[in-house]
Amino acid sequence: MTRVPSPGVTDRAVCVIGAGLIGGSLLRAAEKAGRTIWGSCASAQTAQQAAADGFDVDTDTDAALRRAADLDALVVLAVPLPALPDLLRRVDRVAPGCRLTDAVSVKVATADAVRRYAPRARYVGGHPMAGTAESGWAAGQAGLFTDAVWVVAADDGLDRQVWADVAELAWACGARVVPAAVDEHDLAVAKISHLPHLFAAVLAAVGAAAGPGPEADALSLALAASSFADGTRVAGTRPELVLAMCEGNRDALLAAVDDALGRLGAMRGALASTGGLAATVRAGYAGRQQFLAAREAQGVRIPRTGTSFAELRDIGRRGHTLLGWT
């Protein structure tokens, strides 16, 4: 994928609140891209680690937000969903009209929180879809977003200038932008991220359980090979992170769970009656092929101005990713 500098890209300063895996990686990546960056986080220990690595990060969030207001910076909230209400009240008090985005993995609940607690912010939601099994400042890396997908909200009525700020930050970090309506984003991540986490959890529990008690089924675990290892990998994610993500997307997740339960119920019926699993296995094979084919989707470019949000949403619905301005 060639990366040529896009015309008209600003060098807007970036203020990152939260210095865990995502916030910490964002600070590193944006600095590497030449942006003026600073941030804050709740943990004194994390702030010390970041400062020791040469980053302008401390625990004074008010000061960080005040500086963002002064410099007309883009503020990125890189905190878990449950931390948003308090943080947004602070934004509304210190930097009420700031350019605002976030890195939270659900977008409807986040947009609702912004409307409620910081209604004057010029907010365009974001979701950089990158991660590792690790978390915290030390796990962060400048290359975390390289070629990752970064969803940028594309609902009607958003601020076009801030939309461009968020897209340009994503590109500066090496990511590809997928524009999406916030509700369509939440339905999609319920299917391709949250449901996989719940399936992994159930698979791990079934595989390890010897019976109703806590004793492990040592024979089964001794026989477990790559299909079990891969299918349960994300069950090793810290439970608090999975819960914050999945519980924040309840309605969309219920739809995905019901789709899955319907398919599993039909499969169970076929297995018990005719013993045949062909419909399930062939549909899964077809889905996997569609997934692999989708990975080959071309990146596209758009003019910096003049593309409507409806057109942007269509780009995302076709599975295309934006690489920059024409």
Place this chain on the structure above:
Amino acid sequence: MTRVPSPGVTDRAVCVIGAGLIGGSLLRAAEKAGRTIWGSCASAQTAQQAAADGFDVDTDTDAALRRAADLDALVVLAVPLPALPDLLRRVDRVAPGCRLTDAVSVKVATADAVRRYAPRARYVGGHPMAGTAESGWAAGQAGLFTDAVWVVAADDGLDRQVWADVAELAWACGARVVPAAVDEHDLAVAKISHLPHLFAAVLAAVGAAAGPGPEADALSLALAASSFADGTRVAGTRPELVLAMCEGNRDALLAAVDDALGRLGAMRGALASTGGLAATVRAGYAGRQQFLAAREAQGVRIPRTGTSFAELRDIGRRGHTLLGWT
């Protein structure tokens, strides 16, 4: 894991019927271990490929079995379950009392077929748990079984000499032996191999489906990252292989599916009512930790004679693997 030569190991000749991924890897691994090996397979093209690589493989299965009877070799059936009845009738005709094992992924149905079609064979079932996404002779490799688990049936009444033959072949190929009753094996693989394949299929189908039609949900697939990629990986396995494996283990698989459906139903109820997923996510995290801990299980050694099948089964139930004789 240190591998020291075990005392009393025979160099029994090995006749492999079937030269796909497993049979082809077995021929290569056993040859490398210094065994006299030959084989046969149904496909003239596969036989030509094997012969071109210097292996004594053709399509004359009767001749291969006759030679096994003459040399008192261990015969390994490395064919899919549906091919067993015809092949076992042939064994019963040409080499009725031979030392016999197999590499089929279900063990109750295989033992039933042997009892029915080749009742005079000295049969001890086996299941080398190794594989790749690829199949066929060309995908085979001598190192496929290195450190893999190789289940050897350990039900009362089996032939102890043939049991030792099968275990020694597994060790010669670099594998670790797990002794198990055939019904316990089938319940275990239903949980840790067959259910993961079905979950992967359902996950892939849910993720890719835009609606009732065949059109793919391009937005969802564009957002799919490592949790979806890992969770659906084995959905890319050739459907015929998955069907042969899962449909041959129907009763055990139904029990595993029902366990999973029970857990998913409880999860769905909790999500819809309180919105809480903690029980599901924490049980999954615990299961994953138990799986990772099980990987650290120590290998053990036993005397070449004097260990009962009940004691062997207990070794497997404790999650231990056999590395060789003391």
